[in-house]
Amino acid sequence: MNERGDAMGAFHDMPDLAGRVLGGSVLAASDESFEAKENLLNPWVPTFREGTFGPKGQEYDGWETARRRPDEHGDLGHDWALVRLGLAGVIRGVVIDTAWFKGNYPPHASVEACAVDGYPSVAELAAADWTEIVPRSPLDGDAAHAFPVDLERRFTHVRLNMFPDGGIARLRVHGDVVPDPALLAGLTVDLAALENGARVVRCSNMFYSSPDNMLFPGSARNQAEGWETARRRDLTGHDWAEIRLAAPGIVRVAEIDTTHLKFNAPAAVTLWGLDGRAADTGDPAAWRPLLPRTRVQPDTRHRFRVPGADEITHARLDLHPDGGMARLRLLGDLTPAGLTALTDRFQRLRDPQRDDGRPLLADRRPTAPPTARRP
Structure with missing residues (x-):
């Protein structure tokens, strides 16, 4: 992979x-x-x-x-x-x-x-x-x-x-x-939104475009603004992306959006969750199902309830067998631990000094930077 x-x-x-x-x-x-x-x-x-x-x-x-x-x-x-x-x-x-x-x-x-x-x-x-x-x-x-x-x-x-x-x-x-937690506290939020601090940390394939694209705000205007993988020839496997959520939370609704993906949408998707504070994301047995393998349609915005979900820090989206995804939304609630984590990080990063009192910006002399020349 x-x-x-x-x-x-x-x-x-x-x-x-x-x-x-x-x-x-x-x-x-x-x-x-x-x-x-x-x-x-x-x-x-x-x-x-x-x-x-x-x-x-x-x-x-x-x-x-x-x-x-x-x-x-x-x-x-x-x-x-x-x-x-x-x-x-x-x-x-x-x-x-x-x-x-x-x-x-x-x-x-x-x-x-x-x-x-x-x-x-x-x-x-x-x-x-x-x-x-x-x-x-x-x-x-x-x-x-x-x-x-x-x-x-x-x-x-x-x-x-x-x-x-x-x-x-x-x-x-x-x-x-780094979002302002005051805008998220007490509200239903998209735990997978880039603007709330979520990121894709691993994926199986990003041949055509970055998987972070599916976490962008707004709707994709064309298929290039989502995540798309290469055509998989190994029919026994499937593509996937692992998302670190904005903060620990509970997912209530999953939105699977294949808009503009008319001939390269996946046939089905599966959604998994994991609490990275108590388990290793590299352990396949640690992942728990949020959405069972579900058929999806091309060029369609799908919304699914996620019943009885547990508190998680990571989610994994499986594409069966391959294809693209315009947007992924995981709507839910920040837990008290999640809000505390966001607030602590926000306050720490507003402080211009490290905990040890050293200035954050190292002494760097101007030097010739690395360049990437065009042919």
Whole structure:
């Protein structure tokens, strides 16, 4: 079986907290003379068509500012873009991608982050307490630059700085979602929702797309926005995904959504649960059935009651034999232990100091970052 394994440790496989599909938005920018700031969060791979000249010159799929000139003091200044994360959380890594910007990319960039509750204005964010999470670092043209972040704090916004000007195609902010427990306490919640902190921790196959997709908010707009496996030729087996729930809870309703999967939906599904505090997820005998093997239809939103369920921390969805899943919802109740776990984590990650008193951000000198050049 092909499990996610070590790949789960790479921040590239974590959700893009700034992603537009998760609610991220570019609130403001110092300049967008050539290309709009909103392009930074486009979900697709940056594209380019040579010879597409508009009123402002060659068109690029990214954010591009005007050329800066020194002021009377010889100061160039720098450009910046302010991003509200779609999902607040702990940032594990940042990708700054200068795809297709070859003669007009910025030579350096940095990233800052802050945590502001509610829905602050741009002016309020300007006065916030910002923390540098990526120091000023050199960039190359037409390359994706990956910067790991070692800072155990919950953030809500980031600010991308480029020195002094130029074009950046994409900004990705990968990390762990940390929800506000005040919005979940006492309510029926989706225990499998990414926005509530759930994640897929293992799966059998993710040939076409990530299984985390089925935990995204909203409805899938096409089959690419769900999870889809390769065609299984071993007819004795089946595909599966293991989900770590947002917190310990009791599942009351399971929603199995195969919308847009017309010819590649599974024939049937099975749903299992396990309390990871008392059992090993690797022990097949420890899993208890939540939903028996049940036939499902293509391009259909199914809802099933889950009677007499126990408190669990993990769920496993089996696809028989293979196929795709647009969305998985596990609606239920947080237990007292679950709410306590969420609250403790939320409060701990708002504290800017570790328990031992050391600053959370290690002393890191700017170095040439790893790059992924395009052919």
